[in-house]
Each structure stands twice: as C-alpha cells, then as structure tokens.
Amino acid sequence: MLRNYKNILLIAGFAGLSACGKYLDRPAPDQAVGKGQLTDADIPLLLKGAYYSMPGTWPPQSYPMTDIYSDDVISIQGGNPTQFNPQAYESCNPSPTDGFGIGRGYSAAYAAIGNSNFIIALIGNRTTPPLQQPLGEALTIRANAYLTLADVHGGVVLTTTLETDINQIRKPKSTEQEVMDAAEKDLQTAIPLLQNFSNAKTVSKQAAQLLLARLYLQRGKYPQAKELAEAVIGSGTRSLSTAGFSGIFRYNSAEKEMIWTMAEGPLQNAYDRYGLYTFYSPGAPFRGTGTGLTWLDETLVNSYEAADVRRKIIRKQRNNATGQEVNYLLKYSGDTLQPSSAAYAVYPLLRVSEAYLIAAEAAARQGSVDVTHYNTLRAARNASTKTAGDFAGAAAFLVEIENERRREFVGEGRRWQDMKRFGKALPFLVSKGQNKTRLYFPFTTTELLRNNKLVQNEGY
Template identity: 70%
Template sequence: MFRNYKIYMIVVCMAALAACGKYLDRPSPDQAIGKDQLTDNDIALLLKGAYLSMSGSWPPQSYPMTDIYSDDIISLQGGNPAQFNPQAYEACNASPNDGFGIGRYYIAAYTTIGNANFIIGKIGNPSTPALRQILGEALVIRAHAYNQLAEIFGGVVLITSVETDIDRIRKAKSTESEVLNQVEKDLEAAIPLLADFSTPKAASKQAAQLLLARVSLQRGKHARAKELAEAVIATGKRTLSAATFSNIFRYNSPAQEMIWQMSDGPMPTAYERYGLFSFYSPAPPFLGNGTGLTTMDDALVDSYEANDTRRELVRKARQNATGRDANYLLKFSTDTLQPAAAVYVIYPLMRISEAYLISAEASARQQTVDVTPYNALRTARKASTKNAADFADAAAFLEELEKERRRELVGEGRRWQDMKRFGSALPFLVSKGRDSKRLWFPFTNAEILRNPLLEQNDGY
C-alpha cells in the first residue's frame, strides 16, 4: 500500500514540476517531493511517466494535424474553432483559438519536456549502466518533443532544467536554430548512452540516430544525415518487411520495421476506440464507424503501382457528404479489427523505411544519384525498381524521392516538414490563398496569456 502511495506521489510530483509545459503556471509546493528523496528505482517509474505524457490527453486530435494541413490528407470535417477543426487545417488557416489540436500538441510536448528535464537533472553523471540508459532515453524524449515544436512553431521557449520560479518559466522564445541546436546536442549526448534496439516502445540507440538523421537532413547537414541513416540500417536490428504492409502497424507485430512508437490502450469500449481509425475510416456500415470526411489525396493514391503492398491500406468507399467514391487510409485500423480486449492504437514515431529514404535523399542533396536504398524499399513493397540512368540528374531523383516519401509515410506526420524541405509548401499555400506566414502554426491565445513574453508568430 505504501509503495502504491509513493508511486502516486511521484506522478503528482512530475505533473507539478512539468508546469512549464502544462499551463506555464507555478506548481503547488505541497504536491511535490524533493528530488533528493527519489531512489534509482523511482527514476525508472518517472521515465514511464515521461513516455505516457508524449501522446497528450487525446492523441488523435494532434497526431494528424500536419498531414491534413499538407496535400496528403483531405478533410471535410468541421468543428468549433476553439476545438479541433480539421477544415481549418485543410484551408491552411490554423486558429490561435484551437486549444484542442494545437493547444494539446503544445501542452503534451512541454509536459514531456518537463518530465525529461526532471530525470536529466536528477541523474546528472550516471554511475550505472541502468542510469545511463534512462538518461539517454530522457534526452531522446526531450529532443523529440523540441523537434516537434520546432517543426510547427519554429522558435519556442527553450527550458532545459526544472524551473519552479514563474519569472524563469515565463520568458521569450528562442529561435528555431537555437532549439534545433539543443535537439542535436541532446541526441549526440544520448547515442553513446543508449543500448541497441530491443523494443519499439522505448527510445534506443537506433531511435536516437534516426531522429538525428531526420533533423540533420532538414538542416542541410547531408553527410551527417546519410552517415546516421546508414548506421541504423547496418545494425540489422530493424529490417524492411517483405510481407503484408498492414502487419507493420499492429500492436506487438512480428514485422521488424517499427523503431519507435507510441501506443494507447487497451481500449475496451466503443467510445475509447474512436481514435485515428474512426477519424480516417469510411462511415458505417464499415466497422470503423467514422464520419467518412477525412480521405487521402487521389493523386497520391494513383501513384501506387498495382502490385505495391502499400495499396492494401487504401480503401475506396462512397463518401456520403459528396456523393462520390473517396480513398480512405486504413493505416491505423488493423488493431481495431481485433477483439476489443486486444486493441491498442499505434502511433508510429520512426520506422526503418525512413532510414532508407534519408540515405537516398542525402546522397541526392550531394548531387549523387544512389538508387540502392530507394530500390531496397521499393523491392520490399513489391514495386518496380529504377536505374540511376533513369533520372536525368540529382534534381530529378529528388522529385521522385519526394513522391516516394508520400507513398511510404502518409498519415505519419512527416509530410508538412517534407513539403517545406522540398520547396513545395509555399506553392501549396498560395493555391490555398495563403502566404509564407502560414508555414508555421500559431501559438494558442491561452499560451500567450499564460506567458506574456511569448511572441505570437507573424500573421496571426
């Protein structure tokens, strides 16, 4: 009984000390216990809390935001502007009033950062292999949260230690470059601390390397990105699956592609099963009981070859709202088709296929057409392969790689950042009647009120 109470107090402590992200408010002293009172076993429990905080209170709301904002996903679903309103993202007109989509994305990230900061500060210089592993995981968790924030907001408030003084929590945002410098610093520090991959439910050395490869590619550090991506591939800890594509996205799947994931469940009731599956699925009588209002881009669907295994997660069905057939993404549906007691919702963070795509793109960015990693992925998906001579130059190969990333990673939150890197984001915004100010999302009005020093992004 005492141990359960102790665990409860640790969780409460973490919620309080994460206040810099939760509501930018002062934690109550009577809810916290001193960090010197924690044992090494308690730190392991705190790490579990950090993982749980990553998804936020209802992850389906924020997970697909950037994909709807991009050209991959089309949503006709409306809503209250102060809540989750997919049509606003579809119009590339995110609202500062959106406390459910943007707000929960922001709060989840800073809650995670607060939890990670506490662990990192408590461990300091780790004295045992177990503490080295925990420290490495906490660094990756923090890096991932800050990278997510930078991807949609640009510069954000940078806090890397536990702060309980409201005057230190409320401060101006750092630049995007400063935030990403911290992301890279955390990941470089984490890599030598971490063990090799053993489960997709926790950060590993390969997760840290692939996340750093992703950030390096985005920042134009192409040689480093290629080096890291190929290091992940070379370990053989994760491999491309030649079996059905849908199997990759099942909970505890035998497929070897997932490097890092979030999961939510078990989900025994109908309401709790209204996650991304129902959001993306056709309307009844299809099992998902979705609205049928969120679909895939037809041009993207048409780009899959007939034998491409990725087509098995595309379902064509009548959309009642428009009276026409539409293409639905079933990437998140496989577990919901299992018995309710077995249902866990999977949210991919990183898969081995991204390492192959990063390797190919990093070479092309350095003016080399290396089709080997591209063909390896295409072969696993039972799609046709290419020769280097099939592309006029590296620029032509980059055009193909952008399309291949769409086919492979649709619905996994990568497309908007890809569009910015490949130069297709601004023309897309113009087609929506927007300008470059919409490359970034707004901070919510609630966060501006909580932190008067937080400057709103331009154009909102």
Template identity: 40%
Template sequence: MTTRNILLSFSAMIAFSACSNKLDVRPDNLVAPSQVNSQNLPLVLNGAKLGLTNNSFYGYFCLSDYMSDDVQGLSLAGYESCNIPINDNTLTFAYRYPYQCIANANAVISYGEAHASETALNATVGEARLLRAFAYTILHEQFGKVAIMKGGEDPLTLPERNSEADVKAFITADLKKAADLLPDHTGQTLKASKQAAQLLLARFYLNEGKNTEALNLAETVIASGKFALQPDKYGDIFKYNTASKEMIYAIAETSSGNSLNYGLPNVYGPGGKNPDGTSIAGGGSTWIDSTMVKTYEDTDTRKAYYVKKTGSSITIEVYFLTKFPMEVTPAYPICRFSEAYLIAAEAKARTGVVDVARFNELRGKRGASLKTNADFADAQAFLDEIEMERRREFVGERQRWNDMRRFAKTKPWLAGLRQPEGHVLMPVPERILTLNPNVKQNADY
C-alpha cells in the same frame, strides 16, 4: 513554464497532465522532483510518454498532415486551409502536451546526471533525452521558436522563446547523448534504442540540409543488422508492440473504455459498419489525396491499405487510409526502418549523385517496380521521385509537411491557399499569449 511537480505513471494507472501552472496544466498524480529515485525513475519516464500523448495523441499528431497536400477533410478546416485560429482548442494541446513530456523527461535527465555512476540507469536516461528531443522537435516544427526548459526554473519566471538556432542545437545535443546512452535495439519497439536516436538525428540533419551527416547515420542504422524490410507485412508494422523488424520506435497509449475506435484509425478511418455489424473506426471526414493514391502500382503491397467509399460525413467516394489497425492500445510510429533507405537515397541525391540502390531495396520489398540510374535525367529528377516515394511510404505519419518544406513545396502551397508564408508555422495559442506576455505571436498571424 515551470516544473514544480512531475507526473508519476504506474503501469495499471492512467494519469493525466503534469508540468506547469504557466500552461494551466492541472495534475492528478504528481510527485515532487525530490522524491525521484532509482527505483521509480522508469515510472517517471512513463509519465513523460503519458504527458506527450495524454491518451489522445491522435488529436494533434495529425495536424501537420492536415496542413499538407496528403490529407483532406472536413473537421479541421483551419489546418487544411493553413489559417489556424489562435483560439483553437486543439492548438493549445499541440503546444502544451509536448511540454508535459519535457517536464518529466527533465526530471529523469537531472537525476541521471546527478547519479552518472549508476550505469544501470543509462537506458532510462537515454530514452528521456530522446523523448525530450522528440517533444522539442514537435514544438519547433509546429511553432518555430519555443522556450527551452531544462527543469528547476524559477516558478515565477515568464520565459521568452529561444531562437530557432538554439532549439535546433538543443535537439541535436539530446539526440547525440541519447545515442551514446541507449542500448542497441532488442526487438522491443516500445523502448527507445541507439538506432532510434540515430535515425531521428538523421531525419533532423536531412531537414537541416546536413546531407553527409544524414547519409552516414542512415547507413549506420542499416548496417546495424537489427532490422529488416519485410515483404507482404506492411500492415504488421503499425500494430501495438509489433514483432515487425521494420518498426524501430513507437509510442502507445491506452484507449478510453477499451474502445477499438481510437488512435489514428479514429482520424483516418471511414467509419460505418462491417457486414457483421461491428464498427469501423473513424469519423468518415478525413481522407487521402486521390492523386497520390493513384501513383501506387497494382503490385505495390501498400495499395491494399486504402478503401474507396463514401464516408459517414460526405457523399462522394474518396480514399480512406486503413494501415493503422484498430486496437485497444493504439501505437504511433516515431521512426521506421524504411526511412533509413529513403534518407540515404535522398541525401546522396542532394549532393548531385543518382544512386537508386537503397531506393530500389525499399521498392522491391513493397512489390513496386525497380528503377535504374539511367531512368533519371539528373539528381533533381531522382529527388522528385524520392519525394513521391516518401508520400507513398509515410502517409499519415506526420512527415509530409516537413517534406514539403524540404522540397520547397510549402510556399507555392500556401500561395495557392491565399495564405502568407508565415503560415508555414502554426500560431502560438491565444491562451499562451495571455498567460505569458513575453511570448510574441508568430509572423502573419
């Protein structure tokens, strides 16, 4: 993949695609890297966000959740069965759109490095590093080894994929640098902050088994004083440009035709009509595992964000997730404050310590019953409960598949589906293999 031009995004302009003839991305609004300057740098950064979402982020945001035990449905059978066809069109989007984000982020970062004395650029460059790290995290989670592109590569190169160790090191370095460059959170959830970088790094460390590092960063975010758990306002967290003190960072996109039936409600909603005749978002073909839903206590405020009904595509009653609001500009949660509490609890438990303090702080704000240390026979029993709490808290937010990997649930899950262990990853899209013969397919595909 190469970066010959980048996407320039203006606030009143919807621009699609950027990045590379190797991925057959056909740009509409481009600017050469040589034209980037201090004034248009924030616009190039916005282009990175547009490249990631392509105004259809929901199309691949939910794929790993479909592979997990949280989500069930009819429309993405290959993902639900963890046996994804290599010619699946959505798979290609999942591979190339993060690279579109990376291309623009590279341009911002390169300019920032060349103008390091202009400290006014730090927040823009810091967010570009966070976005690049997030895009590579998506790619790594989905495909394992991926090619690291830093910008300025020879347009004729056909890069091989870097090792997973190299990709992880690259992500870690970007998030650390982002935390150094970014300012503290100011209440603007659509702008990256130091705490967003710290929490994403804490998440990454937890997935890598670096529990002490994860714990320290989670506690740093909690101690920042920039956020607060808010009882009875769970639904407010997911609104576009929310004022909720629980959202740390979100990415938004503008829907087509000013439709309300867009974004994650399009994925998880039941569809149909309200009593007043207005439309309900969703195809009615994707629902949530009933066993998990039934673990909510009646007093738990999160329980209200499910509706049990027949969908437009099925004849039995199932639970549809409704926590994502219907909006013209839907937002996608990247990291939330509650995660810091559950990372802290889990990281301690993974060192053999049962400490329910952070766990209870979250549950208390959600209206759920509190626990004592004595309620758990050992750290493993507490970890089992933390795992379930994460399901209740983050359902639909593309965290469950990684949780299943961390809690050693993917191998038995794949075995139950009669799929090989290599299907913990998605296959490399057939189109990428055709365009770049140096890229080899993932194991078991």
C-alpha cells in the same frame, strides 16, 4: 491537486501552467515533490511518466494536424474552433483559440519535456552503467518533443533545467535554430549512452540515430544524415517487412519495421472505435464509427503501382456528404488489422524504412543518384525498381524520393516537414490563399496568457 508523484506518474513541465482556481500563475501540479525527495529507484517510474505523457490526450495531435495541413489529406470535417476544427487546417488557417488541437499537442510536448528534465537533473553528471540507458532515453524524448514543437511552431520556449521560479518559467521563445541546436546536442549525447534496439516502446540507440539523421537531413548536414541512416540499416536490429504492409501497424506486431512507437491503451472504448481509426476511416457501411469526412489526395493514391502492397491499406468508398468516390486511409483501422484482444492504438514515431529514404535523399542532395536503398524499399513493397539511368540527374531522383516518402509515410505526420524541405510548402499555401506566415502554427491564446513574454507567431 494531487501531490504524490507516485500516484500520477507525470512531473510538471513548462506547459503545466494551468488554471487551478485563483492560482493561474503557478506551475501545476505544485512543487510538493522535489528533486531531493527522489532516489535512483524512482527513475523507472519517472521514465514511464515521460513516455506516458508523449501522446497527450486522444488522439496524438501531431498526426492529424500536420497531415490535413499538407497536400496528403483532405478533410471537410467541421467543428468548434476551440475544439479542433479540421476544416481550419485544411484551409491552412488554424485558430489561436484551438485548445484541443494545437493546445493539447503543445501541452503533451512540454509535459514530456518536463518529465525528461526531471530525470536528466536527477541523474546529473553521473555516468555509471545503470544510469546511461535512462539518461539516453530522457534526452531523446526531450529532443523529439522539441523537434515536434519546432516543426509546427518554429521557435518556442526552450527550457532544459528544472524551473520553479515563475519568472524563470515565463520567458521569451528561442529561435527555431536554437531549439534545433539543443535537440541536436541532446541526441548526440544520447547515442553513446543507449543500448541497441530491444522493443519499439522504448528509446534505443537506433531510435536516437534515426531521429538525429532526420534532423541532420532537415538542417542540410547530408553526409552526417547518410552516415547515421546507414548505421541504423547496418545494425541489423530492424528490417523491412516481407509479408505485406498493414501488419506493421498492429499492436505487438511480429514485423520488424517499427523502431519507436507511441501506444495508447488499454483503450477506454472498443478497440475499433478509438484513436486515429475514427478520424481517417470511412463511415458506414464500413465497420466502426468513422465519420468519413477525411480522405487522401487523389494524386497521391494514383501514384501507387497496382501491385504495391501499400495500396491495400487504401479503401475507395462513396462519401455520403458529397456523393463522391474518395480514398480512405486504413493504416490505423484496428478492426481490419488486429483482433479485438489487442486493445491498443499504435502510432509510429520512427520506422526503419525512413533510414533507407534518408540515405537515398542525402546522397542525392550531394549530387549522387544511388538507387540502392530506394530499390531495397521498393522491392519490399512489391513495387518496380529503377536504375540510375532512369533519372536525368540528382534533381529528378529527388522528385521521385519525395513521391516515395508520400507513399510510404502518409498519415504518419511527416508530410508538412517534407513539403518545407522540398520547397513545396509555400506554393501550396499560396494555392490556399495564404502566405509564408502560415508555414507555422500559432500559439494558443491560453498559452499567451500564461506566458506574457511569449510573442505570437507572425500573421495571427
């Protein structure tokens, strides 16, 4: 195993428990580099490691897993159950043996948490100006990782300190509420430390504010969610695109919608044959190497108005396996969206459009039909606007907000959480022959072996 942290960027997290020969029960990499050996000059490198660890291995697993699991995306792609089988997610019945999908997503989250814990411990209680921004970034990265884990697994093991004792690393999972409490505290601490937006590759004040607004909305704290969402909008640091939609997802795009992204690259393969492009895009005769086995729900596609610019990233094409005409998502299709010189795949974590829809939803959940932010977004997408009188009440407006979120964020990993929040998840599971135990994914068999105090989620 490599011992020099300067050569590997990544510092061990909880999920670093790995099978290194006979040392299955040791954290990996080993603890050859200790906190006492680092200085403040190492913080930028440690932060780079935290960002680098977030996507995990190709592709970022949180995107395809939860979207196929939801009603947005349909997949008939099969595979080895231990190496990511999309059909299992389509049937809402993922396997605990799936080390490629669930396992790699889980490991990526804990690698980011481990890196963040290292930075937070190194900085400690020092609040001098040069340390405020990196501390805020580390806290936000950790919060985002825990919220991703809680969304798909519910309660997970919560660790916020540097642990080297195996008996401390192996511990029972905390409840979902406890995990969200910790993420909320991290974000509340991070916001006053962070600077305003400078680029989408690093955490900014607006990123932490919007992530906390998302969490507040999920937890039913509607006034706080609305206040933070409007603070992001009012900051003026980001704005809705007025030049279409597809350009938002290009690497180094001139559009100003992205608040926080993950970017993979330079890509090891041709730019148009990598990442989520190959998963969502159609097969031949469309350029690239997409399988053509994953497409969008027809009801969702039909909900776009003809002039809506978001409709342009959907391609109708015959599926060779079924003979059906189906609708493919081109949101991540590098060959149609960017030149070959931009050999990076971009995955959005936070976009400013979410602030508009959070503000509208938070108001509606408090009984108010305020179409202001909803209309601003719709106008930017060249879709028709509405008046408050077009809706029978707040409940009817919430139905429309849910539909608008589907149109706006398809393929961005948001739908399953939305379905749970809008009460659609359980009925959908029943339609798939499943029950409430499938509201969450299982822990992998490997993870249960690593941590004998971790209890499998109910039903698996």
